[in-house]
Amino acid sequence: MKPAPSALQVRGLTKRFERLAVDALDLTIRSGEFYALVGPNGAGKTTTLRMVAGLSRPDAGSVAVFGIDALSEPVAAKQMMAWVSDEPMIYDKLTPLEYLEFVAGLWGIDAAVSQPSAHNLLVSLGLGPHLHERCEGFSKGMRQKVALAGALVHDPQLIILDEPLTGLDAVSARHVKGLLGDRVRSGCTVIMTTHILEVAERMADRIGVIAAGRLVAEGTLTELRQQNGHNDTSLEDLFIALVDTEAAAA
Amino acid sequence: MTSTAALTWFARHELRLAWREWLAMMTAGRRGRKRRAVVGLIAFAAIMHLPAYAVIGRFADLQAPLDKSTLIVITATIFLAWALMLSQAIESVTRVFYARADLDLIMSSPVRLANVFSVRIAAIALSVIAMALLLSTPFVDVLVIGGGIRWLAAYGVVIAIGLSAAAAAIAVTIVLFRLIGPSRTRLVAQILAAIIGAGFVIALQIAAILSYGTLSRFAVLTSDAAAAFAPDIESVLWWPARAALGDGEALLLLLAGGLVLLGAVMAMFSASFADTVVGVSANAAPAHQGSRTKAFRAGSPQRALRWKEFVLLRRDPWLVSQTLMQLLYLVPPALMLWRSFSDSSAAIVLITPVIVMAAGQLAGGLAWLTISGEDAADLVATAPLPASRVTRAKIEVVLIIIGAIFAPLVTALLFASPLQAAVTALAVAIAAASATAIQLWFRVQARRSQFRRRQTSSRLATFAEAFSSIGWAATAALALAIPLAALISGLMTAGILAATWKISPRRA
Numbered sequence: 069m070k071p072a073p074s075a076l077q078v079r080g081l082t083k084r085f086e087r088l089a090v091d092a093l094d095l096t097i098r099s100g101e102f103y104a105l106v107g108p109n110g111a112g113k114t115t116t117l118r119m120v121a122g123l124s125r126p127d128a129g130s131v132a133v134f135g136i137d138a139l140s141e142p143v144a145a146k147q148m149m150a151w152v153s154d155e156p157m158i159y160d161k162l163t164p165l166e167y168l169e170f171v172a173g174l175w176g177i178d179a180a181v182s183q184p185s186a187h188n189l190l191v192s193l194g195l196g197p198h199l200h201e202r203c204e205g206f207s208k209g210m211r212q213k214v215a216l217a218g219a220l221v222h223d224p225q226l227i228i229l230d231e232p233l234t235g236l237d238a239v240s241a242r243h244v245k246g247l248l249g250d251r252v253r254s255g256c257t258v259i260m261t262t263h264i265l266e267v268a269e270r271m272a273d274r275i276g277v278i279a280a281g282r283l284v285a286e287g288t289l290t291e292l293r294q295q296n297g298h299n300d301t302s303l304e305d306l307f308i309a310l311v312d313t314e315a316a317a318a
Numbered sequence: 319m320t321s322t323a324a325l326t327w328f329a330r331h332e333l334r335l336a337w338r339e340w341l342a343m344m345t346a347g348r349r350g351r352k353r354r355a356v357v358g359l360i361a362f363a364a365i366m367h368l369p370a371y372a373v374i375g376r377f378a379d380l381q382a383p384l385d386k387s388t389l390i391v392i393t394a395t396i397f398l399a400w401a402l403m404l405s406q407a408i409e410s411v412t413r414v415f416y417a418r419a420d421l422d423l424i425m426s427s428p429v430r431l432a433n434v435f436s437v438r439i440a441a442i443a444l445s446v447i448a449m450a451l452l453l454s455t456p457f458v459d460v461l462v463i464g465g466g467i468r469w470l471a472a473y474g475v476v477i478a479i480g481l482s483a484a485a486a487a488i489a490v491t492i493v494l495f496r497l498i499g500p501s502r503t504r505l506v507a508q509i510l511a512a513i514i515g516a517g518f519v520i521a522l523q524i525a526a527i528l529s530y531g532t533l534s535r536f537a538v539l540t541s542d543a544a545a546a547f548a549p550d551i552e553s554v555l556w557w558p559a560r561a562a563l564g565d566g567e568a569l570l571l572l573l574a575g576g577l578v579l580l581g582a583v584m585a586m587f588s589a590s591f592a593d594t595v596v597g598v599s600a601n602a603a604p605a606h607q608g609s610r611t612k613a614f615r616a617g618s619p620q621r622a623l624r625w626k627e628f629v630l631l632r633r634d635p636w637l638v639s640q641t642l643m644q645l646l647y648l649v650p651p652a653l654m655l656w657r658s659f660s661d662s663s664a665a666i667v668l669i670t671p672v673i674v675m676a677a678g679q680l681a682g683g684l685a686w687l688t689i690s691g692e693d694a695a696d697l698v699a700t701a702p703l704p705a706s707r708v709t710r711a712k713i714e715v716v717l718i719i720i721g722a723i724f725a726p727l728v729t730a731l732l733f734a735s736p737l738q739a740a741v742t743a744l745a746v747a748i749a750a751a752s753a754t755a756i757q758l759w760f761r762v763q764a765r766r767s768q769f770r771r772r773q774t775s776s777r778l779a780t781f782a783e784a785f786s787s788i789g790w791a792a793t794a795a796l797a798l799a800i801p802l803a804a805l806i807s808g809l810m811t812a813g814i815l816a817a818t819w820k821i822s823p824r825r826a
Binding site: 121122123143144146147149150151153157158159160161162166169170171172173174175176178179182183186202218 | 613614615616617618619621622623625626629630633634693694695696697698699700701702703704
């Protein structure tokens with residue numbers, strides 16, 4: 069029997085701006101996995117994910133989403149994905165419900181399905197009292213929650229999040245983490261970049277460490293510890309050790 | 319730091335900010351373009367001497383004492399300049415209240431706020447005057463070259479009316495703030511600025527049409543009725559005109575009046591400026607309650623995109639006012655159309671180019687908003703539909719709005735002249751499509767709130783859009799009068815479009 073395709077398979081992904089941002093990156097993420105991509109500022113995390121989401125075209129390499137070539141069949145690949153950036157880009161003059169209606173419309177979701185789903189999502193993220201207020205008065209955290217709800221309303225199989233917890237208070241962050249955990253348990257795949265290593269440590273099935281556009285380590289926390297010979301160290305210490313080693317090598 | 323030293327330092331800081339804002343406007347925020355901007359500006363000022371000579375050259379020999387009609391024309395021209403400066407000053411004041419990112423820093427610093435805001439008020443006045451001097455230089459130069467150095471006094475008049483315009487703008491904005499609150503002040507002040515800028519010219523045109531059946535603004539000003547209604551030759555009303563002609567006493571009085579007015583505004587409002595600013599930040603984003611839960615609309619992704627664009631436009635009165643302000647210029651020709659039903663004037667042909675020009679400009683603004691001004695660009699880019707369908711949906715929105723606005727005018731024209739209506743409809747469609755195409759070729763990712771800066775993102779696109787609208791307007795007018803000339807004009811405009819496409823970044 070043919071094995072199920074990976075949720076995401078990236079091969080030789082390369083992107084150069086003024087310098088090499090992503091350097092022939094290979095990455096495989098299994099279906100139903102929570103994958104955290106960590107790395108120092110400017111390591112190439114966001115550039116990688118933007119290429120996967122179809123927001124930027126790679127100079128070389130391939131991206132397959134559930135076996136679909138995302139570069140030659142972008143529409144089919146995008147149908148299965150959702151993208152949330154660290155800077156929530158929503159419409160100030162729409163209410164959260166209207167924003168979700170628009171997103172559901174873009175993904176061609178039946179209104180009868182999307183309306184209750186949108187309502188439930190917003191309420192579960194604590195936006196119940198603000199359903200009919202325009203987003204222009206919202207704090208960054210509230211805007212981030214609206215953007216996240218927008219990403220979930222079309223029930224994607226692969227959710228790509230770039231620093232989704234930036235600007236969220238502790239309660240909101242817990243809501244978001246809970247929501248993402250629920251999605252993974254229901255079979256959805258999540259890829260997330262984060263600077264909050266504690267979140268990666270607690271939530272991710274596997275962690276990828278990226279530096280200078282290359283994947284320098286990957287695995288579960290235990291595997292990462294074993295790879296580096298520190299059996300009881302925290303992810304933060306591991307991360308610093310890995311990044312320092314990479315910097316010294318460069 | 320002493321109080322005087324602190325104020326001097328702050329004044330220098332304000333001037334530096336104003337200079338950099340202006341430079342960013344001229345260079346579209348791109349570094350390395352400073353020299354090109356300066357050269358371009360000098361070239362522009364030099365070229366402007368030609369139209370200035372054509373417009374004002376024949377008045378260089380004017381000598382005091384003047385007759386009433388001439389005084390009325392000069393005074394009205396100075397008043398028009400004042401109105402435009404007032405319009406610019408109101409915009410500057412609202413920008414200081416709402417857009418400057420340094421207000422929190424200033425408010426939390428241990429400086430005396432009344433002094434700081436006095437400097438800021440002075441900086442507004444200075445920037446308004448500097449811009450006015452820059453724009454008036456070709457005209458004054460022409461007068462000085464043709465009529466002697468006495469016309470240098472006109473620069474003094476520009477400074478005096480600049481001072482009073484800045485003072486009036488600050489007073490108007492703060493009074494508005496107190497009357498209608500911070501959230502509405504921005505919108506009302508900016509609409510007011512646009513109406514003041516255009517209103518005087520339009521009001522003169524309307525008066526001319528109603529009285530004399532012509533679009534000329536001078537018809538009313540040079541009429542016997544205006545001369546009879548105007549005050550005596552010795553009136554204060556003529557001081558600006560007399561000062562511009564070199565009357566030193568009138569000029570000194572005007573300058574003193576302007577300074578006193580600005581000083582009075584500073585004294586009255588500087589202390590409360592801080593409260594106003596606090597009020598703005600406290601109410602910057604009022605919670606608008608949207609409609610209660612409605613059923614989600616079913617339909618295609620394109621329908622969702624069109625719906626989103628319509629809702630966003632409808633809900634942003636500031637953007638709507640900025641976009642539709644060009645339609646104010648349609649009021650005089652519409653009035654003329656209405657009058658033409660009672661007396662069959664040949665001047666009705668003039669309506670066509672005005673309508674076509676307005677359609678082109680409006681389509682350009684709307685196309686920028688829908689195509690470039692996408693606040694959630696990542697969301698739309700990651701949606702599962704081809705980019706071409708997204709673009710098509712956005713273009714449809716522009717064309718639907720243009721159709722809805724101009725169809726009634728064309729329909730009214732149908733009753734007066736079916737041929738003219740057909741030509742106008744065709745030209746409106748072509749002008750709108752051309753302006754939209756230019757915006758598409760020069761699209762840049764921007765926030766909708768940057769709409770006012772759209773002209774600076776690409777000077778080439780701005781000029782191409784203007785020339786295209788003017789070209790199609792001229793072609794339509796010529797099609798009704800000299801069809802062969804229309805063919806040439808049409809080909810030239812198409813040539814401009816082709817050249818624009820050739821050098822556009824989309825093609826590269």
